[in-house]
Amino acid sequence: MSDPLTDPAATPDEIAFEGALRPTSLAEFVGQPKVRGQLEVLLQAARMQERTPDHILLAGPPGLGKTTLATIIGAETGRPIRYSSGPAIQHAGDLAAVLSALVPGEVLFVDEIHRMARSAEEMLYLAMEDFRIDIMVGKGAGAASIPLELAPFTLVGATTRSGMLPAPLRDRFGFTAHLEFYDPADLERVLARSSRLMDLTIEPAALAELAGRSRGTPRIANRLLRRVRDWLLVHEGSSDLEGVRAALELYDVDEAGLDRIDRAVLHAIAHRFTGGPVGLSTLAAAVGEEADTIESVVEPFLVREGLIGRTPRGRIATPTGMRHAGAQTQDATLDGV
Numbered sequence: 001m002s003d004p005l006t007d008p009a010a011t012p013d014e015i016a017f018e019g020a021l022r023p024t025s026l027a028e029f030v031g032q033p034k035v036r037g038q039l040e041v042l043l044q045a046a047r048m049q050e051r052t053p054d055h056i057l058l059a060g061p062p063g064l065g066k067t068t069l070a071t072i073i074g075a076e077t078g079r080p081i082r083y084s085s086g087p088a089i090q091h092a093g094d095l096a097a098v099l100s101a102l103v104p105g106e107v108l109f110v111d112e113i114h115r116m117a118r119s120a121e122e123m124l125y126l127a128m129e130d131f132r133i134d135i136m137v138g139k140g141a142g143a144a145s146i147p148l149e150l151a152p153f154t155l156v157g158a159t160t161r162s163g164m165l166p167a168p169l170r171d172r173f174g175f176t177a178h179l180e181f182y183d184p185a186d187l188e189r190v191l192a193r194s195s196r197l198m199d200l201t202i203e204p205a206a207l208a209e210l211a212g213r214s215r216g217t218p219r220i221a222n223r224l225l226r227r228v229r230d231w232l233l234v235h236e237g238s239s240d241l242e243g244v245r246a247a248l249e250l251y252d253v254d255e256a257g258l259d260r261i262d263r264a265v266l267h268a269i270a271h272r273f274t275g276g277p278v279g280l281s282t283l284a285a286a287v288g289e290e291a292d293t294i295e296s297v298v299e300p301f302l303v304r305e306g307l308i309g310r311t312p313r314g315r316i317a318t319p320t321g322m323r324h325a326g327a328q329t330q331d332a333t334l335d336g337v
């Protein structure tokens with residue numbers, strides 16, 4: 001199990017908390033200036049021509065605001081929004097039921113769209129292009145296809161793996177927004193906004209500290225803020241830099257945003273395997289974690305921070321990573337791998 005504090009995926013108990021902190025307009029949406037600008041033009045053009053906006057694909061790692069943007073697209077266009085997800089659409093019939101219930105102009109949000117069944121994907125091609133589907137009734141020689149007209153709608157798909165989407169589906173989106181990790185200044189603004197909504201007063205230096213430990217991800221920033229709020233309440237502590245540092249120390253999040261598992265992985269590569277290279281399964285066994293967790297949650301962050309590198313022979317610690325783990329560096333040329 002990965003550490004829930006720094007895992008970018010939402011936990012079930014977070015849904016209500018996240019809903020309360022979700023911006024409801026593009027103006028309120030912090031950061032991602034490029035995507036915001038692109039969406040503004042796209043939505044305004046549709047408004048001016050009184051048509052449904054083009055289908056939109058939101059691509060990027062978890063916790064960066066895809067669901068939030070979908071909700072905003074609904075709000076900005078003044079249209080109702082219906083939520084679904086790839087894993088919930090396991091048959092073409094599941095999709096037909098959703099599509100046939102849409103009201104004119106509705107926004108249909110499909111989270112994790114890359115996990116939808118293949119048979120449903122094919123139905124979606126026609127629906128996206130022509131706002132109609134063919135429903136198959138009967139079997140064998142008596143089978144017939146009945147065309148069904150759909151209300152015009154805007155599909156907003158979200159994916160953490162745009163590379164896994166088949167090209168014909170990707171091509172049917174009029175616009176793809178690529179969400180990037182947030183820089184610390186933007187995360188500070190996310191945190192300032194969230195603390196206002198949570199009725200918390202936190203000093204700017206303390207917010208900056210939290211932002212620096214949030215892995216470029218608003219979901220993690222909000223989650224750390226929630227832990228700091230609890231700490232302040234229980235310890236009657238002060239909401240300054242020292243208070244935030246003490247709270248994060250309790251939860252094992254270090255100054256670079258590394259948690260217990262990140263540090264265990266880095267420490268194993270640096271010390272046990274003397275800087276690497278080491279294969280994924282050996283590493284997983286050494287730290288007692290699932291290889292999948294290491295590959296999908298821990299590694300991308302450590303690579304992005306320049307602490308480890310991936311080579312054809314396995315994972316290595318960079319000199320920065322070796323220093324972070326308190327290990328001797330043997331080869332200064334590894335920096336920036």
Ligand SMILES: Nc1ncnc2c1ncn2[C@@H]1O[C@H](COP(=O)(O)OP(=O)(O)OP(=O)(O)O)[C@@H](O)[C@H]1O
Binds near residue numbers: 031
């Ligand atoms: N740009 C932003 N400004 C303010 N808050 C944000 C922003 N982006 C995300 N958040 C907050 O971060 C949390 C997670 O966002 P959201 O659920 O939209 O992420 P997601 O990309 O859809 O994640 P997943 O891929 O796991 O579904 C929400 O509470 C949301 O309010």
